[in-house]
Ligand SMILES: Cc1cc2nc3c(=O)[nH]c(=O)nc-3n(C[C@H](O)[C@H](O)[C@H](O)COP(=O)(O)OP(=O)(O)OC[C@H]3O[C@@H](n4cnc5c(N)ncnc54)[C@H](O)[C@@H]3O)c2cc1C
């Protein structure tokens with residue numbers, strides 16, 4: 001996927017500073033002030049996690065913080081919404097993994 | 111062929127239409143009971159995505175119920191809470 | 201010590217903060233999005249006058265005005281609970297607890313989902329998600345998309361996606377189930393589109409207008425609705441097709457679509473697969489009132505307003521002392537109305553706090569009248585029966601809370 005650099009009403013995107021971050025050990029580039037979800041989509045990544053029990057793939061659904069589908073681990077902090085969290089230089093982002101049921105319940109308690 | 115039976119209603123707990131329908135039919139239950147029995151609406155998003163769908167299924171199996179009869183129930187926290195978030199800020 | 205905490209930096213919250221601060225109150229605004237503006241930020245439509253309603257610009261304007269009045273705006277902060285203690289409210293956030301005598305809850309709306317088999321695949325998103333990705337983040341949601349569900353929001357956002365150069369292959373309806381209900385009935389959709397045509401943004405105006413001329417279509421119902429749909433700004437709207445499954449392995453690869461009869465019932469053996477790499481589900485909007493609910497505010501179900509709404513007066517008070525609401529939490533309407541409501545809520549708070557000059561009552565009255573004026577001239581209206589819904593709430597308030605209302609005013 002790519003970015004919408006020009007727009008008939010909004011005009012061109014201004015040059016912005018680039019930052020790099022990791023998602024599941026791969027390095028990606030993002031614009032400063034961009035969300036993790038937007039940066040990953042711009043890099044062609046839609047899948048952010050798999051369902052804890054069944055392992056089915058998931059990505060963003062609402063993009064405004066309501067559905068929790070985009071939750072990832074950011075610098076060790078679990079259950080962080082990728083659609084609301086802005087990328088920072090050197091950020092380490094990990095996708096949500098399939099877990100045995102008991103661990104899932106523990107994570108929920110946190 | 112349509113695949114409605116296996117259609118997921120509650121995305122967080124992966125509860126399907128078929129599961130909800132058979133539980134609702136079997137127990138003729140309230141929205142709250144249906145959620146407790148199936149775990150639908152009890153996952154991470156607190157039912158924000160599926161609550162309305164579950165209410166509609168209750169209306170479907172209990173014809174005398176209107177959406178106004180199903181109380182709006184939310185429990186705190188309505189957003190994920192992490193460690194180190196208690197305490198006063200100025 | 202701050203006087204007011206506003207939850208939500210959308211048009212309602214910002215306008216509320218501005219009129220509180222203009223009357224000398226100390227205000228903190230909290231929002232979990234990374235910048236102020238709320239859902240205004242994604243909005244872009246052409247007014248009947250031909251002018252663009254550019255939500256980003258509107259949000260900037262409000263933001264600057266709030267800054268000038270020294271409103272403390274904090275973004276990236278989520279509120280997870282709201283509790284009353286004596287004459288104060290505790291607002292619990294992911295960075296700690298804040299306290300104030302007055303709270304304005306302006307958390308806006310959320311989208312109704314329409315479950316579709318396969319809708320958990322990455323690449324399936326709510327139509328609003330696509331709007332935000334396109335207009336706020338400026339990232340393409342995909343190369344070729346299919347919209348499931350036909351309503352005002354879907355048409356407004358279709359236009360926005362097209363403007364950004366994104367290809368929407370077609371709009372189809374969801375399959376008929378007890379959950380999708382009317383959203384899957386071609387005739388209902390046709391009716392609601394026709395009702396709203398005069399209020400809708402430009403693409404729908406043109407589309408609706410065309411139907412009005414051909415009233416044979418209305419007479420013969422959908423029997424002769426063209427199989428390939430009618431084009432809305434180049435994208436076919438196919439009211440006689442229903443999405444039966446979204447397919448793909450690790451992400452969306454296409455949608456299995458069947459033909460339907462006039463009632464939305466699937467015609468066996470009519471299925472086709474259309475390729476797509478993203479799907480938008482358009483189920484409409486409902487008031488996001490969870491914080492008012494955990495605060496203990498009474499609710500009323502008013503379908504014209506979008507579902508359960510916290511009970512509130514015309515001047516945006518709730519039955520709970522010090523708790524106010526404004527914007528889409530009180531009913532689904534456009535951004536301009538949210539702004540006008542925010543202004544009323546702010547004045548209302550100022551009045552109760554004993555602020556404002558002798559003219560505060562008059563200002564409040566004018567501000568309430570202004571909501572009606574804005575509503576009458578609205579370029580976009582989500583529910584054609586909105587006036588009825590507002591009236592219901594007004595009467596309900598009179599019936600149940602008006603006495604408390606008087607008491608409130610004496611305190612203030
Ligand atoms: C996805 C979507 C698309 C829309 N598109 C259009 C459109 O194209 N045209 C149109 O006229 N109307 C549109 N609307 C309707 C829109 O709600 C109104 O136009 C207007 O923005 C409502 O203003 P508001 O201030 O009430 O709420 P909003 O603008 O929604 O602002 C509410 C704010 O509260 C914040 N918030 C919510 N809960 C919390 C919490 N717990 N903690 C912290 N912050 C919180 C949110 O992050 C948000 O910024 C859309 C609504 C949605 C949901």
Ligand code: FES
Pocket residue numbers: 059060061062063064065066067068069070071081082083084
């Ligand atoms: S996509 Fe819904 S919370 Fe992030």
